[in-house]
Every structure is written in C-alpha cells, then in structure tokens.
Amino acid sequence: MKALKDVKGIARTSLIILVVAIIAIAGIGIGTYIVMNPTATPTPAAFVCPTDGETFATKAELNQHLWTDTTPAHPKIPLTIWGWSGNEQILNRTAIETGFTTTYPNIELNPVAQAGTGAEYDLLTQAASSGSGAADLVGIEVDWGARFIPMDILLPLNQYGAMDYANKFPAWFWNSYVDNNTIYGIPWDASGAGALFYRSDVFDKYGLTVPTTMAEWKAVGQELKTKNSSWYLTFMPPDSSQIQFEMLIDSQGGPGIFRKNTDGTWVSNLDSAEALRALNFMEDLVDTGLAKAAPMWNDEMYAEMGDDVYASVLCAQWYTASLSAWLDRNTTHWKVAAFPQWTAGTPTSANRGGTSYCITTQSANPDAAWELLKWLFLSKNNARTLYQNCKYYPAYTELQTDPVVAIDDPYFGGQNVNAFIAANSMPYVNFHASPYSNLFNTYCNAMLQEVLLGTKSPEQGLTDAKANIDRDIAAGL
Numbered sequence: 019m020k021a022l023k024d025v026k027g028i029a030r031t032s033l034i035i036l037v038v039a040i041i042a043i044a045g046i047g048i049g050t051y052i053v054m055n056p057t058a059t060p061t062p063a064a065f066v067c068p069t070d071g072e073t074f075a076t077k078a079e080l081n082q083h084l085w086t087d088t089t090p091a092h093p094k095i096p097l098t099i100w101g102w103s104g105n106e107q108i109l110n111r112t113a114i115e116t117g118f119t120t121t122y123p124n125i126e127l128n129p130v131a132q133a134g135t136g137a138e139y140d141l142l143t144q145a146a147s148s149g150s151g152a153a154d155l156v157g158i159e160v161d162w163g164a165r166f167i168p169m170d171i172l173l174p175l176n177q178y179g180a181m182d183y184a185n186k187f188p189a190w191f192w193n194s195y196v197d198n199n200t201i202y203g204i205p206w207d208a209s210g211a212g213a214l215f216y217r218s219d220v221f222d223k224y225g226l227t228v229p230t231t232m233a234e235w236k237a238v239g240q241e242l243k244t245k246n247s248s249w250y251l252t253f254m255p256p257d258s259s260q261i262q263f264e265m266l267i268d269s270q271g272g273p274g275i276f277r278k279n280t281d282g283t284w285v286s287n288l289d290s291a292e293a294l295r296a297l298n299f300m301e302d303l304v305d306t307g308l309a310k311a312a313p314m315w316n317d318e319m320y321a322e323m324g325d326d327v328y329a330s331v332l333c334a335q336w337y338t339a340s341l342s343a344w345l346d347r348n349t350t351h352w353k354v355a356a357f358p359q360w361t362a363g364t365p366t367s368a369n370r371g372g373t374s375y376c377i378t379t380q381s382a383n384p385d386a387a388w389e390l391l392k393w394l395f396l397s398k399n400n401a402r403t404l405y406q407n408c409k410y411y412p413a414y415t416e417l418q419t420d421p422v423v424a425i426d427d428p429y430f431g432g433q434n435v436n437a438f439i440a441a442n443s444m445p446y447v448n449f450h451a452s453p454y455s456n457l458f459n460t461y462c463n464a465m466l467q468e469v470l471l472g473t474k475s476p477e478q479g480l481t482d483a484k485a486n487i488d489r490d491i492a493a494g495l
C-alpha cells in the first residue's frame with residue numbers, strides 16, 4: 019500500500035508540473051486557456067480526502083482510499099450493529115474471520131447487543147420518530163420488514179445494485195423487504211420454514227406411522243394415548259402459541275393473518291375460515307388431552323424435550339438449533355417430517371422466523387455499511403463461514419444444498435435435516451408480509467391463553483382479537 023501510494027504521488031506531481039509548464043510557456047491564464055479551447059475543460063477533482071487532500075475521480079475510489087489507507091492515519095469509520103441473541107457478535111466474528119477488518123482497516127465494527135427483538139424494535143421505532151439514535155445496521159425479522167419500511171428508517175438499497183441479487187434468495191423472503199420495487203434488507207437466515215419434529219424412537223416403539231396430514235397427526239396422538247397414556251402428542255404453549263397459530267393459518271393458503279383492502283388499508287384476517295379452522299384444531303388437541311398446555315420457553319420444557327413427554331412438535335426450522343442447545347447430542351431421537359397437509363396430496367408449509375440486515379437512513383456511513391452487508395451476505399464463501407458460526411439456516415439458496423449445510427446430522431439420527439427442509443418445506447411456504455405483526459402477536463397471545471385454557475370459545479376469541487387489532491390499525495398504531 020505504501021509503495022502504491024508513492025507511485026500515485028509521483029504521477030500526480032508529474033502531472034501538476036506538466037500543466038504548470040504548459041501554462042507558463044503559453045503565457046496565458048487557465049481561464050483564458052479554457053475559453054480558447056472549450057473542449058479541453060479540465061476534469062474537476064470532485065472527491066477529495068479531507069485528511070491528506072488526495073483527489074479521486076469517483077466516490078467509489080475515494081471510499082476505497084478512506085477505508086484502506088493507513089498512511090497517514092485516517093479517521094476510523096465506525097459501523098454500529100444492533101443484534102439480539104448474539105447476532106451482532108456473530109456478524110463481528112465472521113467479519114474478522116473472513117478478512118473484512120484487514121481488507122478495510124479503517125472501518126471499525128461496533129456490535130451492540132439488545133435485550134431481544136422487542137427491545138431492538140422499540141429503539142428503532144424511537145429513533146425513527148425522534149430522527150436520531152439508530153445504529154448503522156439493524157436486524158429485522160421477515161415479518162417485520164413491512165412494518166419498518168414505511169417509517170423511512172431503512173435505507174433503500176437499489177442505489178447499490180442490490181436488486182441484482184434478488185434471485186439469490188427465496189422470492190417470498192426477499193419480497194418481504196421490498197416495497198415499490200425497492201429493496202430494504204439483505205437476507206441472512208431463513209430458518210422459519212415450518213416442519214413437524216417427532217421422536218423417532220417413540221414412533222418405532224409404538225408402531226406409529228409418521229403423519230402426512232393434520233388428521234393423521236391427531237390420529238397418531240390418539241393411538242399413542244391408548245398405548246401409553248403418559249405421552250402427549252405435542253404441547254400448545256399459552257405463552258407463545260401464536261407461533262403455531264400463525265403457521266396453521268398460513269399453511270392453508272389465502273392471505274394469512276392480515277388482508278389488504280383495495281384502498282391499501284389493512285384489516286385482521288381472523289374472521290376467515292382459515293383462522294377458525296386453525297384455532298379449532300389447536301383447541302381440540304388441548305381439549306382431548308393430546309396436547310398439553312405448557313409454556314414453551316422455560317427450563318422445565320427444555321428438559322422435557324429430552325424426557326418421555328412429547329412425541330412431536332409443530333414448529334419452524336430454527337427449532338433444530340433449539341433442540342441442539344437444550345439436549346445431549348448423543349441421546350436425541352428427534353427427526354423432522356414435512357409440515358402436515360390440510361388436504362391430502364397437497365404439500366404445504368408456513369414461515370415463522372428468519373432475519374435480514376438493513377442499513378438505517380440515520381447511518382453516517384451507509385457506503386461502508388453496504389460494503390459489510392455485501393461482504394457477509396452476498397458472497398457465498400463468506401455466507402458459508404457465517405453459517406458455520408451460527409448454524410442459522412441460510413437464506414442464500416445455493417448454500418442450502420452446500421455440503422457444509424446439507425449434512426447427515428448425527429444429532430437427528432443421521433437425517434439430513436437441512437436438505438429435507440429445503441426440499442419438503444421451503445418450496446411450499448405460504449407467507450404474506452404485513453405491517454402489523456406486533457398487533458397479531460400481542461392480541462393473539464392474550465386470546466390464545468384464554469381459548470386454550472378454556473375461558474373463552476374460539477369464535478369469541480377470534481371476534482375479540484380482530485376487533486382489538488382492527489381498532490389499533492385504524493388508530494395508526
């Protein structure tokens with residue numbers, strides 16, 4: 019780098035000497051020279067380094083200089099990254115391991131942990147309304163993109179040619195961050211595809227057939243109860259049943275949990291046949307004793323997933339990582355089956371989860387932020403390293419069948435879980451983004467607790483939740 023700079027310095031010095039000599043010989047001022055020779059207007063050096071005065075023909079060249087040149091020392095260019103569950107540290111570590119920080123020694127990554135998705139979204143919402151305080155880079159889950167795009171807090175990425183990468187990702191996932199042909203986020207993980215997790219040892223022991231339909235799934239529970247009444251088919255957690263609820267609605271097709279009116283306004287879709295069918299199915303499993311109403315996120319549940327309690331769980335692909343974290347790798351008998359079909363012979367799935375990273379409109383260094391996004395998520399090799407550092411199922415489609423990702427996983431009895439989900443779930447996801455995931459989560463969580471614990475009928479629960487959600491939408495919340 020030092021040698022290169024010297025060469026450039028010599029060249030520039032030579033050019034200046036030449037121009038001065040020409041002007042001196044002609045004995046005229048440069049203004050006169052230009053008037054006399056209008057086609058010879060010198061190109062203005064529009065991009066100047068404030069540290070050393072070096073000039074560049076393009077902004078891209080100046081950026082390279084600002085990011086890489088260390089002689090003389092240039093100011094550090096800070097990029098703050100918000101994340102949850104250690105996301106920000108995973109990105110930082112991957113950037114270091116793949117050479118980003120040595121390639122761009124003047125870019126300084128500053129990962130900042132948030133207490134969870136809700137904490138990050140609250141901060142981002144506050145920054146949007148106050149006009150300052152947002153990080154340069156923020157993680158946004160796939161069902162939240164449509165909420166933040168209208169707040170003008172996410173930077174349009176078309177200016178960087180981001181739309182050219184659309185075909186690298188599942189269309190439905192990518193499009194969840196698109197508005198008016200403009201992309202606002204680059205996908206990281208697409209681990210939200212729905213699947214059925216089941217205990218292969220229990221199915222073998224009691225001669226159960228892995229179900230392919232919802233009706234068969236329930237029948238498996240009934241058969242298991244007659245053979246050993248201590249087993250549950252599954253759990254329906256009052257603390258987060260909205261996960262299953264949303265997937266059971268979406269997997270039936272249709273617009274999902276919200277629908278958009280022709281005038282562009284939104285309403286809850288909880289008055290649909292799909293919503294009632296989904297909720298009736300959940301309530302029926304609890305009422306018949308096939309599903310236990312138990313919290314999903316506590317130590318007791320984590321332990322129970324390894325004990326003889328639950329034979330199956332309807333969840334998303336990220337649950338593979340959860341099970342891996344909770345249970346002894348050598349004693350698991352969990353395997354993965356396709357999301358049960360509502361109509362036999364019609365494969366289906368739904369999505370709950372997955373994240374893109376976005377640049378905020380408040381970033382002081384958006385070009386450097388884009389360079390990091392491109393480096394981490396749009397290079398297959400770097401995205402592979404990222405996967406190895408977190409095991410979040412990659413949104414980058416080519417990576418989904420990569421030998422590093424699609425492995426016969428000893429943790430799942432040798433099943434190639436990732437390849438299975440790529441083939442049997444991902445292509446059948448029915449997902450529709452809306453700006454109101456927050457309202458669905460809040461009101462359906464409360465409603466499901468009442469319905470699953472028997473204090474409210476499914477019909478009344480849906481009516482009440484829809485009224486609350488539609489009221490808040492109309493109030494602009």
Ligand SMILES: [Zn+2]
Nearest residue numbers: 067069070072
């Ligand atoms: Zn400089």
